Amino acid sequence: MREKILTIIEKNSRIDLGELAIILGVDEVEIINELATMEVEGIICGYHTLIDWEKTSIEKTTALIEVRVTPQRGHGFDSIAERIYQYPEVRAVYLISGGYDLLIIMEGKTLKEIATFVSDKLSTQESILSTATHFILKKYKEHGTILDKKSIDERIQITP
Amino acid sequence: MRNPLSKQVVNIKPSGIRKFFDIVSEMKDAISLGVGEPDFDTPWHIRDEGMYSLEKGRTFYTSNAGLKELKIEISKYLNRRYQLTYDDQSEVIVTVGGSEAIDIGLRAMIDLGDEVLIPQPSYVSYEPCTILAGGKPVIIELKNENQFRLTAEELKAAITEKTKILILPYPNNPTGAIMEESDLEEIVKIIIENDIYVLSDEIYSELSYAKEHVSIASFPGMKERTIVINGFSKSYAMTGWRLGYACGPQNIIEQMIKIHQFAIMCAPTTSQYAAVEALKNGDEDVAMMKEAYNQRRRYLIHAFKKMELDCFEPFGAFYMFPNIQEFGITSDEFATRFLLEEKVAVVPGTAFGDCGEGFLRISYAYSLDQLKVAIGRLEKFIYRLREEKTEQKKMRTDKEKG
Numbered sequence: 001m002r003e004k005i006l007t008i009i010e011k012n013s014r015i016d017l018g019e020l021a022i023i024l025g026v027d028e029v030e031i032i033n034e035l036a037t038m039e040v041e042g043i044i045c046g047y048h049t050l051i052d053w054e055k056t057s058i059e060k061t062t063a064l065i066e067v068r069v070t071p072q073r074g075h076g077f078d079s080i081a082e083r084i085y086q087y088p089e090v091r092a093v094y095l096i097s098g099g100y101d102l103l104i105i106m107e108g109k110t111l112k113e114i115a116t117f118v119s120d121k122l123s124t125q126e127s128i129l130s131t132a133t134h135f136i137l138k139k140y141k142e143h144g145t146i147l148d149k150k151s152i153d154e155r156i157q158i159t160p
Numbered sequence: 161m162r163n164p165l166s167k168q169v170v171n172i173k174p175s176g177i178r179k180f181f182d183i184v185s186e187m188k189d190a191i192s193l194g195v196g197e198p199d200f201d202t203p204w205h206i207r208d209e210g211m212y213s214l215e216k217g218r219t220f221y222t223s224n225a226g227l228k229e230l231k232i233e234i235s236k237y238l239n240r241r242y243q244l245t246y247d248d249q250s251e252v253i254v255t256v257g258g259s260e261a262i263d264i265g266l267r268a269m270i271d272l273g274d275e276v277l278i279p280q281p282s283y284v285s286y287e288p289c290t291i292l293a294g295g296k297p298v299i300i301e302l303k304n305e306n307q308f309r310l311t312a313e314e315l316k317a318a319i320t321e322k323t324k325i326l327i328l329p330y331p332n333n334p335t336g337a338i339m340e341e342s343d344l345e346e347i348v349k350i351i352i353e354n355d356i357y358v359l360s361d362e363i364y365s366e367l368s369y370a371k372e373h374v375s376i377a378s379f380p381g382m383k384e385r386t387i388v389i390n391g392f393s394k395s396y397a398m399t400g401w402r403l404g405y406a407c408g409p410q411n412i413i414e415q416m417i418k419i420h421q422f423a424i425m426c427a428p429t430t431s432q433y434a435a436v437e438a439l440k441n442g443d444e445d446v447a448m449m450k451e452a453y454n455q456r457r458r459y460l461i462h463a464f465k466k467m468e469l470d471c472f473e474p475f476g477a478f479y480m481f482p483n484i485q486e487f488g489i490t491s492d493e494f495a496t497r498f499l500l501e502e503k504v505a506v507v508p509g510t511a512f513g514d515c516g517e518g519f520l521r522i523s524y525a526y527s528l529d530q531l532k533v534a535i536g537r538l539e540k541f542i543y544r545l546r547e548e549k550t551e552q553k554k555m556r557t558d559k560e561k562g
Contacts, residue, residue, distance in 0.1 A: 004451070022462045023455035023528070158181045158194035158505055160284045160333075160512075 001026065005034055006043075011144070013047035052147050054139065060107060062091075062136040063114045067102040067122065068129040077101060080127050089117060100132070111135065172288045176511035180495060184505045192505040193534050196333060198397035198478070199525045200452075202434075203445040206396060210434035218429055224421040225413075226254025226405070227432040233439040234405050242365070242375040244388065246407040253416050254427045254435075258363040258391040258404035260420070263289045265359050265387045265406055266325070268415040270295040274324040279310050280513025281481070282329040283361065287513075298323070301515035304483060307472045308337035312346040319350070325357045328376060331364040334512045334521035335481040336474025341374045348379045358386040363404070366395035366446050369454050370475040377407075384409050392431075394477075395446050396438045401431040453478050456524040456531055467539045478525045481509065485518040487545045495520060501544075502537040 004024055008015060017035075021028040038044045053060045069080050077095050084104060085093045092105040104122075108114040118133050139147055177194070184190050201207075225231065231248040238244040246252055255261040262285055270276065270293040278286045279300040290297045300318045302308040315326070330339040351358060358376055365373040377386040391404025406416060420426075438445075460480050464471045471482035484494050491508030499505050507523075509516025524531060 019459070023459050025458050153199070155195050155197060155199070156181075157184045157190070157192040158177050158507060159196040160175060160177060160507075 001030070002034060002038065002043075005031065006038075009035075009044075009047075050143050050145055052139070052142075054147075059109050061109065061111055061114060062139075063106050063108075064134045064136065065104040065106055065118060065122070066096075066100040066132040066134075067104060068100045068131075069102060070127045070129060071101075072127060080125070083125065084122070087117070087121065089113075168291065172291060175284055177507055180499065180505055180507065183496075183499055187499075187503060190499065190503040190505055191530065191534050191537075193522045193524075193526065193531075194505040194507045195523050195525055197399040197525060198394060198449065199527065200397040200449055202396060202398050202401070203438075203442060205441060206398070206434050206438045206445075209437035210401075210430045213430055213433035218433060220429060222254075222426045222429050222432055224426055225252065225417050226427060227429075227436070230254055230432050230436050230439075233436055234407070237439045238375075238388070238390075238407065242373065243378050244375055244383070244407070247410075250410045251413055252405060252407050253413050253420060254432060255391075255404045255406060255420065256424055256427050257393060257402045258361060258389050259285055260424065261387075261389040261391070261404050261406035261416075262286065262359065262361060263292075264416045264419045264423070265389065265408075265412075266290055266295065267293040267419055268412055269325055269357060269359075269387075271324075273322060275320060275322040277315070277318050277323060277326040277356075279314075279327065279329065281308070281332075281334050281509055281516040281519070282327070282512055283333050284512065286327050286329070286361075295325075296322070299513065299515075301513075302335070302337070304472060304519075307474075308332060308335040308481070309339055309343050310347060311343075312350055315347050315350050319354050319356070323354065323356055325359055326351060328358050328360040330360075330362070331368050331373065331476025332479075333364065333477050334479050334507065334509065334516070335519075336477050336479040337481075338368055338370065338373070338474075338476040339376075340371060344374060344376050344379065348376065348382060351385070352381050356385070358382070359389065360386055361389045363389065363391050364394050364477040365390060367450055367453060367478060368476050369450075369457060373476075387412060392435050392438055395449075396435075396442055397445075397449065398431070398434070398438065401428070401434060403427055403431040403435050453524065456526070456528055459528060459531060460522070460524055460535070463535045463539075467542060469538075469542060478523055480522045480524065481519050482522065483519055487542070488549060489545075491517055491520060498538070498541055502541045504534050504537050504541075 008020060017031050018028050021031045069077065071077050072079055081093050081102060084090055089106055089108055090104055091107050094103045096103045106114055106117065118131055122128060122131055141147060180194065184192060231252040231254065234252050235246045235248040238246060266289050272294040274295045275298045276290040276295045277298050277300055279302050287297045298318055300314050302310060330337065360376050362375060375388055377383045377388050387406050387408035389404065389406050392398040392401060461473055464482060469482050471480055474480055487494065491510050495506050495508040507521040509519030509521060
């Protein structure tokens with residue numbers, strides 16, 4: 001049941017709970033309890049909205065920053081990750097296998113803002129060996145949703 | 161000049177949905193619950209495999225019965241899902257949709273005057289295909305109170321000395337009815353006793369919501385007298401690829417291949433390559449789509465209950481078959497008025513046989529959001545019909561009182 005609830009609300013967190021209960025064939029109370037439990041357990045971390053900022057007049061620039069670091073004794077990568085994720089402009093931090101260690105997704109108003117962040121805040125940290133910054137030019141798909149897809153029903157309207 | 165047309169063909173009734181199609185296609189803002197195919201796109205990995213086969217230049221005929229690799233996968237699939245065992249070399253034929261399999265299956269078995277039992281309401285092609293093959297359709301009228309399942313009594317009553325084939329269309333379009341194992345058990349005895357063959361159209365087999373679908377061919381003594389028809393249209397959302405298959409006893413399949421070879425040559429090659437991928441790696445897609453249909457099904461059952469629209473709970477396919485007899489108008493009138501007044505297209509039950517009178521087919525191969533809009537309009541419409549009826553009644557009693 002949890003998996004089914006999560007699959008649905010991952011795409012539609014605003015779904016009416018009564019309706020969710022109907023389509024899953026369970027009691028509304030059960031849904032409410034499951035959601036509350038999963039919130040407490042930290043499985044559900046929030047109910048966010050997927051926004052295509054490109055379509056607004058608000059300026060936003062996103063960059064992916066690859067970071068190579070020296071892991072610290074006793075803390076591994078965690079303490080350096082923590083130093084980075086504290087910055088509010090950092091949207092995501094992942095520990096990565098392969099050619100580099102941390103992947104940071106960062107959002108700023110302008111290219112310059114991000115460049116300044118990388119040169120002033122990131123590169124200056126002792127345990128950071130190197131960074132490589134990639135600016136995102138266009139978002140095609142985010143959170144499993146194709147952003148520019150127009151869905152037109154091309155089926156013949158009546159078929160046997 | 162002589163009349164160019166065959167009397168037999170001219171006498172076949174055109175499909176009952178034509179009229180609604182014409183009205184709907186003229187209406188710009190109409191919404192439809194009349195579609196008999198999935199709303200999902202074919203899963204990408206399957207489409208990709210089709211394109212890859214084109215890139216590789218696999219654009220030739222396959223052997224008549226179909227690509228060897230595909231026949232092997234079909235045989236494995238039927239074994240994995242329905243415990244059926246078919247030899248991929250001699251007991252499988254790949255066809256242009258399930259529809260072709262129905263046609264050539266009947267043509268391979270029918271001699272002039274043979275009677276074919278067709279339970280209705282059911283898919284539109286069984287009756288004309290029987291007639292075109294020279295057979296005599298014998299309609300079994302299924303009942304709402306039996307949830308449109310075929311009962312042993314109904315079957316027995318329809319059998320004569322000339323009965324050769326029973327068409328078994330479950331999970332059913334348009335009713336959404338299924339036949340559970342125990343229901344099949346009841347009719348299997350009669351089928352064997354009367355030495356009848358079965359054409360089991362199981363195209364919706366993956367969409368069975370209460371229990372897993374059971375194929376009649378899996379009963380002892382049935383495999384040798386059953387043609388199992390299935391395909392990729394409904395389970396993998398591949399309607400436009402036109403790909404189905406039939407499995408059965410070698411002697412029947414051989415004759416089907418003969419007709420197929422002269423009429424069709426072979427099923428589309430691109431589709432066959434895509435279908436191999438579907439069967440190999442498509443189980444999760446099928447499960448995902450089934451879950452989505454089931455959620456919509458529950459939504460509609462609940463919505464119908466709320467508006468007190470009589471409808472048995474269907475456990476198969478993606479159709480609801482509500483009973484509209486309370487309104488005192490025909491299915492055709494209901495569907496026409498609903499379309500003109502609320503701009504929602506549904507298919508009258510009569511399109512699937514005369515005994516569909518008093519019922520509608522409502523498809524839930526639509527997103528929940530689309531369904532909500534349409535159901536909102538349905539609710540408005542039936543409340544209006546009920547009001548009209550009460551008013552008429554009131555006027556009549558007033559008149560009587562004088």
